Amino acid sequence: MADHAELIQRRQRLLGKSYRLFYQNPLYPVKGEGVWLYEADGKRYLDAYNNVVSVGHCHPKVVEAICAQASQLNTHTRYLHDSILNYAERLLVRYPAHLNNLTMTCSGSEANDLALRIAREVTGNPIALITRWAYHGTTSSIAEISPSLGIDIGKDVRILDAPDTFRNKGKWLASLRQTLDELSVQGLNPAALIMDGVFSSDGIFIPPAEEIQQAVEWVRQAGGIYIADEVQSGFARTGNHFWGFEAYQVKPDMVTIGKPMGNGHPVAGLVARSDLLDQFGEKQRYFNTFGGNPVSCAAANAVLDVIEDEQLQMNAQRQGQRLRYNLDKLAGRYHCIADIRGSGLFYGIELVKDRESLAPASELASMVVNAMREAGVLISATGPDANVLKIRPPLVFAEEHVDLLTDTLDKVLLRFEGCY
Numbered sequence: 578m579a580d581h582a583e584l585i586q587r588r589q590r591l592l593g594k595s596y597r598l599f600y601q602n603p604l605y606p607v608k609g610e611g612v613w614l615y616e617a618d619g620k621r622y623l624d625a626y627n628n629v630v631s632v633g634h635c636h637p638k639v640v641e642a643i644c645a646q647a648s649q650l651n652t653h654t655r656y657l658h659d660s661i662l663n664y665a666e667r668l669l670v671r672y673p674a675h676l677n678n679l680t681m682t683c684s685g686s687e688a689n690d691l692a693l694r695i696a697r698e699v700t701g702n703p704i705a706l707i708t709r710w711a712y713h714g715t716t717s718s719i720a721e722i723s724p725s726l727g728i729d730i731g732k733d734v735r736i737l738d739a740p741d742t743f744r745n746k747g748k749w750l751a752s753l754r755q756t757l758d759e760l761s762v763q764g765l766n767p768a769a770l771i772m773d774g775v776f777s778s779d780g781i782f783i784p785p786a787e788e789i790q791q792a793v794e795w796v797r798q799a800g801g802i803y804i805a806d807e808v809q810s811g812f813a814r815t816g817n818h819f820w821g822f823e824a825y826q827v828k829p830d831m832v833t834i835g836k837p838m839g840n841g842h843p844v845a846g847l848v849a850r851s852d853l854l855d856q857f858g859e860k861q862r863y864f865n866t867f868g869g870n871p872v873s874c875a876a877a878n879a880v881l882d883v884i885e886d887e888q889l890q891m892n893a894q895r896q897g898q899r900l901r902y903n904l905d906k907l908a909g910r911y912h913c914i915a916d917i918r919g920s921g922l923f924y925g926i927e928l929v930k931d932r933e934s935l936a937p938a939s940e941l942a943s944m945v946v947n948a949m950r951e952a953g954v955l956i957s958a959t960g961p962d963a964n965v966l967k968i969r970p971p972l973v974f975a976e977e978h979v980d981l982l983t984d985t986l987d988k989v990l991l992r993f994e995g996c997y
Contacts, residue, residue, distance in 0.1 A: 581605055599957065600950045609634025612971050612978050614955070623954045625970040625982050628923075631812055631837030632883040633973040639840045642879035643872055651872045654681070655864070660874035667881055669848065671819055673828045678854050681846040681869030685808035685835025686714025688845045689771070692804045692831045693718060695849065695857045696769035702800055703733040704760060706753070706770040710739060710961040712778040713771060713806055722771065725778045725961075735760070735767075739779035740788060743916045743927060744935065749784075753792055757799050767801030769830075774810030774821020780960035781918055781925030781967065783815075789825035802853075805829035808845070809923075812837045813884055813972060816894030816921025824920070840883075842876035843867075889972040893921040896974050900924060903983035910987075913938055913996040922974055925959065926966040930995075937962035941993060948989045954982055 581603060588596065604622065606614040611633040614622045624634070632639065646660070654661060665679040682688045697703060705722050707713070712725040721731030730736065738745060738752040753770075760766060770792060776782040793803045810821025811834050822829055830853065835845030846868070857863075867873070884890065897920060904926060908914040915935060916927040928938040928945070942958045945966060949956050959967040966986075970978070990996045 599955075601947045602950065604950065604955070611636075611973055612975075621953065622950070623970075623978060623981055623985075625968050625974075625978075626955045626957050627971065628809065628814060628969045629836045630841045631814070631972050632840050632880055632887070632889065633971045634841075636840060636879075636883055636973075638883055639842075639876055639879040642875040643842060646872045646875035649871075651870050653866050654869045658871050658874075660871045660878070661869045664874045664878050664881075667878065668846075672832065672848055675828065675850055676832060676848045678851040679846055679848050680854065680863070680865075681844065681873070682835075682865050683843045683845060683867050683873075684714070685806075685833060685845045686716050686719050687865065687868070688808070688833040688835055688847045689713045689719045689722075689804075689806060690716040691847050691863060692833050692849070693722070693769065693771070694861070694863075695831065695847075695853055696802050696804065698860060699853050699856045700766070700768045700800055700802065702766040702768040704765055704767045704801075705731075705734050706737060706756065706767050706796065706801070707734060708739040708749070708772065708776060708779050709736050710779045711771075711773065711776075713773070733768075739776055740782050740784035741780065742782050742784055742918060743780075747788070750788055750791060753795060757795055761799070766799050767796055769802050769804050770796040771804040771806055773806045773808075774824070775815065775919065775923055777809045777923070777925075777967070777969075778959060780927070780965045781923065783824060783918065783920055786825045786827070790827050793827050802830035803827070805832045807832050808835040809969075812880070813890035813893055814921055814923050814969075815919075816890065816897045819890060838880065839873060839876035840880050842873060844869075844873035844877050884972070887973070892974070893972050896976065896979050897921040897924075899976060899979045900968070900983070903979060907983060907987055907990065911990045911996045913941060913990070913993075919968075922968075922970055922972060924968045926968070927960075928964050928966065937964035939964045941996070942966060944993065945986075945989055948992065949985060952985050952989060954985045956982075 607617045608615040707722045710725045712723045738749040740749045805822040831849040904917045915929040928942045930936040930938045939962045942964045957967045
């Protein structure tokens with residue numbers, strides 16, 4: 578079997594250098610099972626980052642559902658098939674009643690692309706409002722509202738401060754108010770405010786509900802709508818709620834979903850008010866060849882089965898509480914940990930150089946992420962300064978996995994002078 582260096586060389590030659598790899602020493606997994614990834618030499622890694630396989634790597638029920646449907650039929654949504662209807666009925670009951678239509682896509686990027694198209698069409702307004710380090714996808718129009726990709730934002734995009742509950746409490750509402758007032762003076766109005774439910778690329782924040790409610794109210798008064806991007810925070814991830822937006826007690830006009838929806842199978846979607854889709858459909862056509870195909874729907878249905886049968890939302894809540902307890906103990910020992918925030922099985926740990934200046938410890942975060950990988954635990958980093966450790970394991974994490982994660986983090990932090 579090829580070694581890492583050979584694979585990296587082939588990858589760059591065949592795929593180009595724009596593809597990026599995780600870790601200084603990239604992982605080469607050949608098998609996945611539950612919360613574990615295995616390399617060819619048998620070494621296993623605790624996956625505390627990958628929410629794509631939200632119900633665990635290679636979950637037997639999901640694998641069986643995909644194989645069974647693939648051996649029978651796979652085609653597009655211009656033919657009748659009950660699988661997409663069965664899924665829509667199961668999914669829509671998990672939303673407020675006004676969100677009563679589902680359009681399926683292959684990726685979260687496509688779902689966000691469609692949501693933005695609909696918003697601009699039905700409102701007649703061009704402007705998309707986003708947070709400063711947001712990530713919403715990779716299509717041309719969505720890359721333009723994803724400043725974390727490092728590209729120039731679009732001319733019809735306005736950036737707001739993120740609802741940073743650590744460094745700039747409340748500042749983002751002032752940023753939004755100023756932006757809306759400036760647009761009004763220019764004779765412009767927003768099409769939509771699009772927000773990730775946990776602001777994961779901005780640094781992982783769950784702001785007070787009243788702040789989100791105020792933001793949505795202002796945007797609607799200005800003629801825009803609220804798009805909840807649930808690609809990362811949806812499907813029981815936050816424990817207390819099935820969808821991230823529920824924490825804010827506000828009803829979105831559209832919701833985009835993806836990643837964990839098929840446990841690694843490429844399936845995503847847009848849930849929306851039927852009147853918005855009706856208005857959009859009168860003027861524009863939309864068709865997605867693979868979105869909602871029977872195999873994708875089989876995978877998505879199986880994921881819902883597993884979440885329900887194994888009570889994974891309750892598990893995320895319970896293990897999240899244990900994770901928070903363990904992390905709080907580490908914060909008491911290591912001064913480089915300045916803030917811990919999140920919910921369920923989605924947490925961010927802000928690392929700083931010192932607690933006086935609160936200067937972001939970006940280099941330290943990188944060293945910790947790579948040292949954790951070498952120690953057999955996979956996490957990542959996020960935020961504009963990449964100094965926030967990002968912990969986002971599969972929902973099947975158990976107590977022993979939480980403890981292994983935090984015990985390993987304890988040992989890694991102890992190695993770095995200045996952390997304690």
